[in-house]
Amino acid sequence: MSTENTSSQFEDxxxxxxxxxxxxxxxxxxxxxxxxxxxxxxxxxxxxxxGKGNKRGIHDVExxxxxxxxxxxxxxxxxxxxxxxxxxxxxTKKFIADRANTMYLKKRLDAIWYCIPMDKIDRAxxxxxxxxxxECDPNNVxxxxxxxxxxxxxxxxxxxLAPSDRRLPLQEMLSKLPPLMEEIFNSADVWGRLAKxxxxxxxxxxxxxxxxxxxxxNILVENTAxxxxxxxxxxxxxxxxxxxxxxxxxxxAERVIISxxxxxxxxxxxxxxxxxxxxxxxxxxHFQAVSCAFWHFGGCGDADHFMxxxxxxxxxxxxxxxxxxxxxxxxxxxxxxxxxxFITWQQYLHAGVETLLILEHSFYLSQxxxxxxxxxxAQKYWMSDIPTKVNTALEDVSMQYGTASEExxxxxxxxxxxxxxxxxxxxx
Ligand SMILES: Nc1nc2c(ncn2[C@@H]2O[C@H](COP(=O)(O)OP(=O)(O)O)[C@@H](O)[C@H]2O)c(=O)[nH]1
Ligand SMILES: [Mg+2]
Numbered sequence: 001m002s003t004e005n006t007s008s009q010f011e012d013x014x015x016x017x018x019x020x021x022x023x024x025x026x027x028x029x030x031x032x033x034x035x036x037x038x039x040x041x042x043x044x045x046x047x048x049x050x051g052k053g054n055k056r057g058i059h060d061v062e063x064x065x066x067x068x069x070x071x072x073x074x075x076x077x078x079x080x081x082x083x084x085x086x087x088x089x090x091x092t093k094k095f096i097a098d099r100a101n102t103m104y105l106k107k108r109l110d111a112i113w114y115c116i117p118m119d120k121i122d123r124a125x126x127x128x129x130x131x132x133x134x135e136c137d138p139n140n141v142x143x144x145x146x147x148x149x150x151x152x153x154x155x156x157x158x159x160x161l162a163p164s165d166r167r168l169p170l171q172e173m174l175s176k177l178p179p180l181m182e183e184i185f186n187s188a189d190v191w192g193r194l195a196k197x198x199x200x201x202x203x204x205x206x207x208x209x210x211x212x213x214x215x216x217x218n219i220l221v222e223n224t225a226x227x228x229x230x231x232x233x234x235x236x237x238x239x240x241x242x243x244x245x246x247x248x249x250x251x252x253a254e255r256v257i258i259s260x261x262x263x264x265x266x267x268x269x270x271x272x273x274x275x276x277x278x279x280x281x282x283x284x285x286h287f288q289a290v291s292c293a294f295w296h297f298g299g300c301g302d303a304d305h306f307m308x309x310x311x312x313x314x315x316x317x318x319x320x321x322x323x324x325x326x327x328x329x330x331x332x333x334x335x336x337x338x339x340x341x342f343i344t345w346q347q348y349l350h351a352g353v354e355t356l357l358i359l360e361h362s363f364y365l366s367q368x369x370x371x372x373x374x375x376x377x378a379q380k381y382w383m384s385d386i387p388t389k390v391n392t393a394l395e396d397v398s399m400q401y402g403t404a405s406e407e408x409x410x411x412x413x414x415x416x417x418x419x420x421x422x423x424x425x426x427x428x
Contacts, residue, residue: 019071019106023092023095023111023112024115025080025092025112025132026079026080026117027079027080027082028079029117030148031117033077037067039073039217040067041242041243042067044069047065047066047068048065049066050063051064061088062095065077070240070241078092081128081132082128089131092132096109096139096141110141111144112144113220114132114144116190118148118150118206121153121184125190125194133194134198134199144202144223145204145205153184157177160180202227207220225237225247239282239287241285245363248283249356252283255279256279256280256352257280258409258410261345261401264348270341276348276351280359286366353417356413357386358377359377360417360421361377361381361421362378368425380422384422
């Protein structure tokens with residue numbers, strides 16, 4: 001099978017299964033569009049399609065909102081159910097019921113974001129919220145509440161400042177506000193009241209100054225990943241978003257490196273180098289096709305196939321350090337070397353971290369439209385002094401690894417990655 005064939009096959013799989021579908025609910029002006037733009041890293045408006053792929057303008061929960069900057073997400077928008085909009089509620093409820101359990105993965109709803117704006121904290125829970133959290137069974141689709149415009153509580157906090165604080169220079173005065181904002185938020189007890197409803201949300205995040213470019217949406221991404229019900233969905237979500245590559249590194253470290261080392265120590269079984277690479281790649285946006293294949297085939301048994309046809313250079317270059325111009329015969333020979341299992345867990349850790357660094361950098365290169373981002377990233381890595389530094393850093397990690405908690409292990413690995421980034425290319 002030719003590479004070309006396979007990549008279009010993967011594209012098909014992505015088209016079928018790979019879009020992450022989110023319903024965002026909230027009254028007009030709650031900040032819905034702003035957050036979706038931020039998640040998709042754009043200031044453009046979404047394109048709106050009806051279920052059949054025709055462009056639409058009118059508002060309807062069934063319509064699909066897609067941003068050109070990141071079409072791995074599909075959004076649906078519901079304006080909430082203010083007094084009198086029983087119809088909108090029934091439509092949204094039906095939409096959720098249909099999409100939560102559909103056999104058509106392509107249509108499945110993966111998460112719900114419910115926005116409650118804090119500029120109207122006194123009216124945070126209205127009829128709309130009561131019927132949504134009281135009467136609408138989300139059928140296991142996780143619901144995350146977004147307390148949007150959290151910055152608006154500043155204005156409410158200022159009158160509560162002690163008179164002496166009010167006379168402070170601006171920056172100092174502002175620094176006194178957060179505890180007061182917290183107090184206002186807590187005394188409104190919005191979360192407590194939601195938690196008592198028949199279908200309480202899974203979690204919540206606070207978002208502030210999103211319209212001013214605040215990076216707070218990363219919290220939303222992390223939070224949503226954490227509440228997803230299974231690893232395949234998490235993989236799809238983490239690899240669909242492109243604004244928090246650190247999260248890709250984190251999940252890949254936890255779910256592949258740490259769990260792989262655990263398995264090696266417990267059972268003696270180790271992945272091959274090739275399989276380790278494809279499992280790590282699954283968590284990154286530019287390999288989302290792979291994570292979709294993972295979902296589709298129920299595992300990475302297909303790793304070998306992926307490596308040999310889809311991205312032949314990946315496995316090899318990582319090992320072959322300086323030799324970039326190899327022939328098909330070289331690839332075959334090197335490939336068989338990479339099918340051996342790791343012998344020690346330290347090797348597994350080392351190879352995993354190096355792969356993460358290369359994958360991470362290759363994502364930035366792929367955004368710059370480098371035609372072969374993996375090769376370029378790997379080449380840059382092996383030509384730099386980073387491998388030596390990583391070696392030293394991992395010797396330390398290895399000494400502490402055995403006694404570290406799961407969380408500490410994740411932190412240690414992410415630290416090595418963070419401290420050894422290759423210099424990012426500057427966008428033109
Ligand atoms: N103060 C504040 N305003 C915001 C924030 N996010 C969005 N806005 C503003 O709220 C208004 C409505 O936002 P929009 O995203 O269009 O809301 P939608 O109607 O729910 O889609 C716009 O003027 C935004 O600039 C935020 O985090 N803080
Ligand atoms: Mg809007």
